[in-house]
Amino acid sequence: MSLPEIIRGKVYILGDNVDTDQIIPAQYLTYNPAIPEEYRQFGKYALIGVPGAQGGLPKGHIPFHDATDDFVSPYTILIGGKNFGCGSSREHAPIALNAAGIKAVIAEFYARIFFRNAVNGGYLIPFETPFRLCDKVCTGDMLRIELASSTVVNETTGEVFHLRPLGDVAPIIEAGGLFPYAEKTGMLSPKS
Amino acid sequence: MAGMTLTEKILAKHAQRDRVAPGENIWVDVDVLMTHDVCGPGTIGVFHKQFGKNAKVWDRDKVVIIPDHYIFTADAMANRNVDVLRAFVKEQNLPHFYDVGTDRYKGVCHIALAEEGHTRPGEVLLGTDSHTCNAGAFGEFATGIGNTDAGFVMGTGKLWLKTPPTMRFVFHGELPPWLMAKDMILSVIGDIGCDGATYKAMEFDGPGVYSLNMEERMTLCNMVIEAGGKNGVIAPDQVTLDYVNARNKLGKKYEVVKGDPDATFEFEKVYDLAKLKPVIAKPHSPDNKAFVDELVGMRLDRAYIGSCTGGKITDFRAAAKILNGNTVKIDTFIVPATTEIAKNLKTETLDGKTLEQVFLNAGAKIGEASCAACLGGPADTFGRLNSAIRCISTTNRNFPGRMGNKEAEVFLASPLTVAASALNGFITDPREYFA
Ligand code: SF4
Numbered sequence: 001m002s003l004p005e006i007i008r009g010k011v012y013i014l015g016d017n018v019d020t021d022q023i024i025p026a027q028y029l030t031y032n033p034a035i036p037e038e039y040r041q042f043g044k045y046a047l048i049g050v051p052g053a054q055g056g057l058p059k060g061h062i063p064f065h066d067a068t069d070d071f072v073s074p075y076t077i078l079i080g081g082k083n084f085g086c087g088s089s090r091e092h093a094p095i096a097l098n099a100a101g102i103k104a105v106i107a108e109f110y111a112r113i114f115f116r117n118a119v120n121g122g123y124l125i126p127f128e129t130p131f132r133l134c135d136k137v138c139t140g141d142m143l144r145i146e147l148a149s150s151t152v153v154n155e156t157t158g159e160v161f162h163l164r165p166l167g168d169v170a171p172i173i174e175a176g177g178l179f180p181y182a183e184k185t186g187m188l189s190p191k192s
Numbered sequence: 193m194a195g196m197t198l199t200e201k202i203l204a205k206h207a208q209r210d211r212v213a214p215g216e217n218i219w220v221d222v223d224v225l226m227t228h229d230v231c232g233p234g235t236i237g238v239f240h241k242q243f244g245k246n247a248k249v250w251d252r253d254k255v256v257i258i259p260d261h262y263i264f265t266a267d268a269m270a271n272r273n274v275d276v277l278r279a280f281v282k283e284q285n286l287p288h289f290y291d292v293g294t295d296r297y298k299g300v301c302h303i304a305l306a307e308e309g310h311t312r313p314g315e316v317l318l319g320t321d322s323h324t325c326n327a328g329a330f331g332e333f334a335t336g337i338g339n340t341d342a343g344f345v346m347g348t349g350k351l352w353l354k355t356p357p358t359m360r361f362v363f364h365g366e367l368p369p370w371l372m373a374k375d376m377i378l379s380v381i382g383d384i385g386c387d388g389a390t391y392k393a394m395e396f397d398g399p400g401v402y403s404l405n406m407e408e409r410m411t412l413c414n415m416v417i418e419a420g421g422k423n424g425v426i427a428p429d430q431v432t433l434d435y436v437n438a439r440n441k442l443g444k445k446y447e448v449v450k451g452d453p454d455a456t457f458e459f460e461k462v463y464d465l466a467k468l469k470p471v472i473a474k475p476h477s478p479d480n481k482a483f484v485d486e487l488v489g490m491r492l493d494r495a496y497i498g499s500c501t502g503g504k505i506t507d508f509r510a511a512a513k514i515l516n517g518n519t520v521k522i523d524t525f526i527v528p529a530t531t532e533i534a535k536n537l538k539t540e541t542l543d544g545k546t547l548e549q550v551f552l553n554a555g556a557k558i559g560e561a562s563c564a565a566c567l568g569g570p571a572d573t574f575g576r577l578n579s580a581i582r583c584i585s586t587t588n589r590n591f592p593g594r595m596g597n598k599e600a601e602v603f604l605a606s607p608l609t610v611a612a613s614a615l616n617g618f619i620t621d622p623r624e625y626f627a
Pocket of ligand 1: 261301302321323498499500501562563566587588
């Protein structure tokens with residue numbers, strides 16, 4: 001997998017401290033992500049634990065899925081406030097977002113394990129902003145993330161925002177995750 | 193050159209380096225990898241996919257598999273996941289497996305690791321569970337990882353880690369009888385916030401820490417993740433060594449590591465235990481701190497005493513002191529973390545009654561050793577909050593929906609506070625029972 005130059009799609013907005021129990025509640029962890037049909041199920045339950053008023057800000061009470069597809073959400077980009085993905089180490093959290101079609105998350109900062117899992121599993125790109133982007137964009141706006149310049153353009157309003165550079169994890173993200181990165185750097189011998 | 197903290201020294205040693213500095217990314221050798229029924233199947237999937245169907249784990253003796261999350265449930269998928277673990281253990285011929293339905297079954301992984309001698313000073317322990325930081329109580333580096341990372345470790349015995357800076361929390365004085373380690377850690381989390389230690393190590397120090405037994409030290413380290421911490425750690429002393437040596441059935445050698453006296457801490461906070469009062473975390477975050485005396489009288493529907501952070505024998509001794517001879521006013525659930533603790537409930541006595549009798553006489557219900565309702569789980573899980581009720585609990589998280597229903601309210605507190613509150617049906621200051 002190589003990195004896309006542009007990630008474009010509708011955005012879904014959440015607030016601060018979106019924990020892994022909200023992203024994928026414990027009762028759905030019995031699916032085994034190693035089995036493709038079960039992996040797909042995680043998309044259906046992604047964000048089902050978010051309390052209604054906090055889903056789809058600023059209005060709230062906007063469902064993450066629409067009537068056309070139970071598994072894949074119409075949204076491509078997720079924006080949260082601070083400490084996104086706090087709580088458990090369940091890799092099912094970035095998996096659920098990936099299965100629901102989320103390609104990138106933008107937050108002020110992440111809880112450590114969620115960030116690692118997202119990067120090492122190559123499920124989505126976790127971008128950070130030095131300011132609260134979740135207060136400046138509305139659920140449903142059309143966004144375009146341009147990776148080369150670390151900018152995000154709100155096509156709905158015309159505003160442009162800057163993202164933090166990806167930093168030390170950039171090589172892992174570019175490689176597509178921990179395994180391809182380890183192969184690239186000689187830590188692992190490439191699979192035949 | 194400034195010295196290194198305990199965390200830095202352990203990581204440097206495992207990266208075969210003389211020194212590491214905070215922020216440096218290093219590849220470390222792993223001493224123990226733990227996984228359980230929720231993350232094990234995914235980890236095994238990653239391992240097979242990446243290393244091949246016939247691949248072998250890097251070291252059979254270093255992989256520990258502990259089913260504990262969804263155990264006493266009729267949920268077919270949950271039971272299927274334990275079967276996935278069984279098949280893998282058989283395929284790899286793994287010696288450290290604590291299977292459900294056998295004499296070896298243990299219960300909650302973090303306490304099982306300690307009781308079965310898998311936690312040792314100076315080592316690196318990684319587990320597919322965020323509360324793996326629990327084992328830092330033994331003076332080792334321990335942290336939670338995901339399936340991809342764990343699959344990588346299974347095949348290579350290594351993982352890249354970013355060296356965290358260390359924050360130090362020093363406790364002076366000694367705990368009065370109405371306070372427990374849970375009050376200490378809920379204070380810290382409330383003070384620094386649920387992201388106050390993100391990416392950082394939290395080291396606990398001072399006479400107030402070294403007067404605690406190992407179970408209470410585990411309670412401190414267990415909850416550093418609730419402040420975003422990467423690992424919690426307490427330098428080993430004689431109490432640590434006595435516990436570890438008594439449990440070291442496997443006869444593993446280990447090397448005690450201590451921080452340098454001139455190590456640099458990024459942050460330091462000093463507490464005086466003589467000034468601390470019982471602490472509680474209000475819904476829906478463990479950092480939503482209040483003192484119990486500010487909330488006295490708030491009506492409750494349920495009390496829950498269990499989990500890795502609140503279901504050890506020390507927790508039950510504390511609860512029993514208050515429940516002994518009294519009757520609870522609300523549904524009260526007792527869930528021992530491990531089968532060893534469950535056995536101790538039947539043998540340890542208070543005023544001539546076993547702890548089990550004390551609880552049953554008080555009207556509490558006792559469940560089987562496992563994670564149970566700490567993380568909600570399938571609908572038939574013992575103690576699960578299936579409706580929007582208000583619960584006081586000794587567990588470690590009160591996020592929306594964590595114990596079941598997402599409209600339910602969970603208050604986190606020490607076993608003393610939970611037991612006192614169970615007797616009244618409203619939040620109660622345990623100091624009332626120590627007059
Ligand atoms: S008891 Fe609770 S916190 Fe501990 S491992 Fe089980 S689910 Fe996690």
